[in-house]
Amino acid sequence: KIIYTSIHNVILCYFIFNLNYNFPVGRRIVVTYLGFLAAILTTTAFLPQVFKTLKTKKTKDLSLIMYILLTVGTFLWGIYGFLNHDIPLVLANVITFLSSVSILVLKVKNDLTRSS
Numbered sequence: 001k002i003i004y005t006s007i008h009n010v011i012l013c014y015f016i017f018n019l020n021y022n023f024p025v026g027r028r029i030v031v032t033y034l035g036f037l038a039a040i041l042t043t044t045a046f047l048p049q050v051f052k053t054l055k056t057k058k059t060k061d062l063s064l065i066m067y068i069l070l071t072v073g074t075f076l077w078g079i080y081g082f083l084n085h086d087i088p089l090v091l092a093n094v095i096t097f098l099s100s101v102s103i104l105v106l107k108v109k110n111d112l113t114r115s116s
Contacts, residue, residue, distance in 0.1 A: 032088065035088035036088045038092075039092030040092075043091075043096050046096055046099060046100075047099065050099040050103060059110045060114075062103065062107055064104075067103055071100045071104050074100060077089060078090055078094050078097055
């Protein structure tokens, strides 16, 4: 069962990573729209936290490590998307990067104020 699952995952990854290149133009457009939809949903899901944090300025219960990792991760995903000419990936990660930077700056500022 473990071998089957591993083989299945390898095959699935192969198709996912080669999706755009093996599809005819019509299917590539569908894949691009799928990317835009995923980008819109995941970025939109993060925005309520951003708005609430910026409005209340309360960051005590937010994890500093999580926001550092999220900020660096979205920055790297944005570069990856740019290098691969993947517009949905770039747009989603630029928006999420800017949002996470704003919360990260507020978190660090608040933590420094509390500690002094």
